[in-house]
Amino acid sequence: MIEARSLTKTFRDKKRGEIFAARDITFRVEPGQIYGLLGANGAGKTTTLRMLATLLKPSAGGATVAGHDVVAAPEKVRAHVGFLAASTALYGRLTAREMIAYFGALNDLPPAEVRIRTQRLADELDMHEFLDRRCEKFSTGMKQKTSIARTLIHDPAVMIFDEPTLGLDVMTARAIVRFVRDCRARGKTVIYSTHVMSEVEKICDVIGIIHGGRLVAEGTLAQLQDRFAEREMEEIFVKAVGGEAALTAAANT
Amino acid sequence: MLNWTHIATVYLKELRDSLRDRRTLISMIVIPTLVMPGIIFGFGAIMTKVVKQARSEATSVVIVGGADSPDLVRALKTEKRFRVVEGADDFKTLISDKKVRVAVEFPAGFEAALKSGETKTVMIYHYEGEMKSGLGASDVEKFLRDYRERTVENRLKERGLPLALTKPFETKRQNVAPPEKVGGNIIGGFIPYLIVILCFTGAMYPAIDLTAGEKERGTMETLLCSPVHRLNIVLGKFFMVMTASLATIVLSLLSMGLTVMVGGSLLGAGKGLTAATAVGAKAAEPAFIPLIDPLGIFGVFAMIAPVAVLFAAVLLAISLFAKSYKEAQSYVSPLVIVIIMPAAIGMLPGIELNAKTALVPILNLSLVCKEMLSGVWSWSYIAIIFGSTCVYAAAALAVTVRMFNREDVIFRA
Numbered sequence: 001m002i003e004a005r006s007l008t009k010t011f012r013d014k015k016r017g018e019i020f021a022a023r024d025i026t027f028r029v030e031p032g033q034i035y036g037l038l039g040a041n042g043a044g045k046t047t048t049l050r051m052l053a054t055l056l057k058p059s060a061g062g063a064t065v066a067g068h069d070v071v072a073a074p075e076k077v078r079a080h081v082g083f084l085a086a087s088t089a090l091y092g093r094l095t096a097r098e099m100i101a102y103f104g105a106l107n108d109l110p111p112a113e114v115r116i117r118t119q120r121l122a123d124e125l126d127m128h129e130f131l132d133r134r135c136e137k138f139s140t141g142m143k144q145k146t147s148i149a150r151t152l153i154h155d156p157a158v159m160i161f162d163e164p165t166l167g168l169d170v171m172t173a174r175a176i177v178r179f180v181r182d183c184r185a186r187g188k189t190v191i192y193s194t195h196v197m198s199e200v201e202k203i204c205d206v207i208g209i210i211h212g213g214r215l216v217a218e219g220t221l222a223q224l225q226d227r228f229a230e231r232e233m234e235e236i237f238v239k240a241v242g243g244e245a246a247l248t249a250a251a252n253t
Numbered sequence: 254m255l256n257w258t259h260i261a262t263v264y265l266k267e268l269r270d271s272l273r274d275r276r277t278l279i280s281m282i283v284i285p286t287l288v289m290p291g292i293i294f295g296f297g298a299i300m301t302k303v304v305k306q307a308r309s310e311a312t313s314v315v316i317v318g319g320a321d322s323p324d325l326v327r328a329l330k331t332e333k334r335f336r337v338v339e340g341a342d343d344f345k346t347l348i349s350d351k352k353v354r355v356a357v358e359f360p361a362g363f364e365a366a367l368k369s370g371e372t373k374t375v376m377i378y379h380y381e382g383e384m385k386s387g388l389g390a391s392d393v394e395k396f397l398r399d400y401r402e403r404t405v406e407n408r409l410k411e412r413g414l415p416l417a418l419t420k421p422f423e424t425k426r427q428n429v430a431p432p433e434k435v436g437g438n439i440i441g442g443f444i445p446y447l448i449v450i451l452c453f454t455g456a457m458y459p460a461i462d463l464t465a466g467e468k469e470r471g472t473m474e475t476l477l478c479s480p481v482h483r484l485n486i487v488l489g490k491f492f493m494v495m496t497a498s499l500a501t502i503v504l505s506l507l508s509m510g511l512t513v514m515v516g517g518s519l520l521g522a523g524k525g526l527t528a529a530t531a532v533g534a535k536a537a538e539p540a541f542i543p544l545i546d547p548l549g550i551f552g553v554f555a556m557i558a559p560v561a562v563l564f565a566a567v568l569l570a571i572s573l574f575a576k577s578y579k580e581a582q583s584y585v586s587p588l589v590i591v592i593i594m595p596a597a598i599g600m601l602p603g604i605e606l607n608a609k610t611a612l613v614p615i616l617n618l619s620l621v622c623k624e625m626l627s628g629v630w631s632w633s634y635i636a637i638i639f640g641s642t643c644v645y646a647a648a649a650l651a652v653t654v655r656m657f658n659r660e661d662v663i664f665r666a
Contacts, residue, residue: 011661050664053478055474055477055478055660055664056660056664057660075480075481075482076480078478078479078480079480081478083478085474087471087474088471088472088474088475088478089470089471089472089474089475090472090475091266091270091472092470093270093273093274094266094269094270098266098269102262102266103479105262106259106262106263106476106479106480106481107479107480108258108480147475150475151478154480
């Protein structure tokens, strides 16, 4: 389960003074649910997810992830979280197997257990062909599979995806979407950020629209359609953030 | 918080990763192994050869204005050391162009003046700073000095006076320094300087690769997603950088030891000289391979360990701040000069180990290594230097750990 309570993150900028990257963000995600965080670039998605993954400390507010407080027990939170982002890369000079084993060891799994789990993940993700090759020579699809195996080796209860399909080709992106659904089917708590409207429509149970660091609208697709009297996600999104003018203004700051 | 299993896991992974990195391998293994033999053996061999050649070759001399001094000119010409070049009026140009080593100018009526007891000045022209010309000038000077002594002796004999009249006493130099001491002083200042640089460059590439390099490649964020406490991550990385630094030094010291052994026998043998006597005694054929106190090499290694900690921590802290490999390189490269300065000052003559210099990092190492390699062990200074360097190293490591916990450093955009 994920529970964010008034999560706030401020940065200090020399020219612009104090900036709110995330402001007063409150939401809840239950096990077996996919929560979609939808927002334009710079809206505050990554900052929010990094706070949930304890990579950043909240300036104010707090969150409980998998039963642990992100400020008081960040290591315990990370032990139950699988974090996959476009920016979390692989060690090029390690093989896929070594990469997975490294994160198994960092999660305190005994080597024998790591071997068993690696075997199972390689079966599920069809990785046997490149399991003992170095990651630097991988195609994006192979890299993505290895990253997924890396996030799953400690079987986390919570999965955090930060724009995982960014820059991927259609086939790989589809595989990721399938994998996210899989996580839900296994009863994991899933949070998924994207700026691709169609992905949100397809996979998310609850959608949160984030703009200028604030959560401006939240609900199921049907609820949002009713509230904004629009069918298309894109139209809903534009209305939720306050019109195209607001989007343009945000993009220019 | 502190979890040695996690530290070991991070360390072993970084070690494996680094051993697969060509840049790290070159700076950690290839350069230190080749640089010492390259410098000591290559430089020594060339120096030995050049000096030997310069000594064995006859000195080319131009004689100016010797027409009315036939005896002296004949004596010069019969001397095997000299090759007299005839009729060269533009001797200054010839010396400048290194066609002739020296010129000797006899004033008009020199021999006549000598007979009448009048004092005249013989000029020797040479090129300052040119080794061959300098050696030639010394030879000519010696020849003239002998000639003058013979003249004096003849005059004393003619007048029936004792030879001791002009030599009321003799002076003689005797070297009391053991051969190690001489070797230690000649090259002892130079080796710590090299080791300090190698210690730094050995740590440089892994430090950048493990921090800024990881940020640039996006693996830092991946690593931070793991439940490992950041203190353990930074310590694992730190031990790897220190390993690289120490490996560089061990390899360079080993190759230095081998070079001295092999080089000493190669250069010394055949002439019936060992490296020690070649340097220690006033040998006719000087070899430039020094004899070093072998215990000193262990001492150097013990003293350099805290410096390796200091370098590893400082390099990690600085390159951690950078966003990319290139940015880190541009921060770290100028630092080489900061390191070289105190190390180079230690090579200067007259800079001695005292209570103040013992507290200056790197300079103190440079000075104490010079002493240890020449077999002198000032234990109180060694303790001060070791202790103070440990304090500096601990402070630097604390800064690195703090930096690693700062999200504005780790996620610097």
